[in-house]
Amino acid sequence: MNAIEKARSVIESYDGPPIRIMEVCGTHTHEIFRQGIRNLLPENIRLISGPGCPVCVTPVSFIDEAVMLALEKGCTVCTFGDLVRVPGSSQSLQTARGKGAAVKVVYSPADAEQYAREHPQEQVVFLSVGFETTTPSSCIALQSAMEDGLDNFSLLTANKTMPAAYRAMMHTTDAYLYPGHVCAVVGTGDCLEMLRMGMSGVVCGFTPAELLTAIAVIVKKTREGKPFFVNCYPRVVTDAGSPQAVALVEKYMEPCDSRWRGIGELAGSGMKLRGEFAAYDARVKYSLPKIEGRENKACRCGEVLQGKCTPQQCPVYGKACTPEHPVGACMVSSEGACSAWYLYKRS
Numbered sequence: 001m002n003a004i005e006k007a008r009s010v011i012e013s014y015d016g017p018p019i020r021i022m023e024v025c026g027t028h029t030h031e032i033f034r035q036g037i038r039n040l041l042p043e044n045i046r047l048i049s050g051p052g053c054p055v056c057v058t059p060v061s062f063i064d065e066a067v068m069l070a071l072e073k074g075c076t077v078c079t080f081g082d083l084v085r086v087p088g089s090s091q092s093l094q095t096a097r098g099k100g101a102a103v104k105v106v107y108s109p110a111d112a113e114q115y116a117r118e119h120p121q122e123q124v125v126f127l128s129v130g131f132e133t134t135t136p137s138s139c140i141a142l143q144s145a146m147e148d149g150l151d152n153f154s155l156l157t158a159n160k161t162m163p164a165a166y167r168a169m170m171h172t173t174d175a176y177l178y179p180g181h182v183c184a185v186v187g188t189g190d191c192l193e194m195l196r197m198g199m200s201g202v203v204c205g206f207t208p209a210e211l212l213t214a215i216a217v218i219v220k221k222t223r224e225g226k227p228f229f230v231n232c233y234p235r236v237v238t239d240a241g242s243p244q245a246v247a248l249v250e251k252y253m254e255p256c257d258s259r260w261r262g263i264g265e266l267a268g269s270g271m272k273l274r275g276e277f278a279a280y281d282a283r284v285k286y287s288l289p290k291i292e293g294r295e296n297k298a299c300r301c302g303e304v305l306q307g308k309c310t311p312q313q314c315p316v317y318g319k320a321c322t323p324e325h326p327v328g329a330c331m332v333s334s335e336g337a338c339s340a341w342y343l344y345k346r347s
């Protein structure tokens, strides 16, 4: 038997008590749907989509800040494409663009820094969202801007780190599928800390064989009846991760409390620019006021992100809320649970 066949055999023959497995990462959610893995699982193994989609957990107040920068402060806002369509309290960046705001889609923070270099007459703000995987690239862009002597480039940060979310979600699940790319950067220390707290999990890659093997390992280890941790992605993830990437982020950023859509404020779960780099911090540079965003009351993204309901249990799923007309961030993002359910039509 090959790896996939072996894993399927373990999973499909499982006849023990129910196991709830949270795939923390939005890329896992989409790959699990795309590969049809949910359809292979017996009824007593349940996958729950977690809060690991950066666009989905970015609060509505961040969109409001970006709209304010674009419409009222006259900045050119550079962003990943998904964020453009995420609804703010009253409008999205796409709507703001329709009113004349300069909103550019870029594919990396480096693209935004290059745009700023090539357009010195514009004040460019990059919307820096994401987890441990993407934060280093924002820091590299900042470093380049400083080396290039740019005074027209800044970051609006909503970067987040996973450990507080792991702790916040641990009572909703029996085991985590830890995101392989996050662990590739920070190593396995956070997972081991969760193990010390009694939480089980495995680091998981992204191919069908890696996903099925990780689920099979959870099934086998659960039968043993003790909390466990296994790195099922050793070809990429080492215990130490990438010390260079971690050091780069520590040089430019420091932890802060951060608001997660639907979950609320999690202490120490965000990253902000250190005080000495305030000239590149858009909130400071443009004196942004504190904004309390207003979520659309119809949207249940917050519960979806905590595994408390499935997208199909949201009353507007597939009706008022579709990828063409999204009501919430989870339907906009290419990593969102609602878009995965809609795209792959889980019945």
Ligand code: SF4
Binding pocket: 298, 299, 300, 301, 302, 304, 311, 314, 315, 316, 317, 318, 321, 322, 326, 327, 328, 329, 330, 331, 332, 338
């Ligand atoms: S279906 Fe739409 S409105 Fe409902 S939770 Fe998902 S994104 Fe929000």
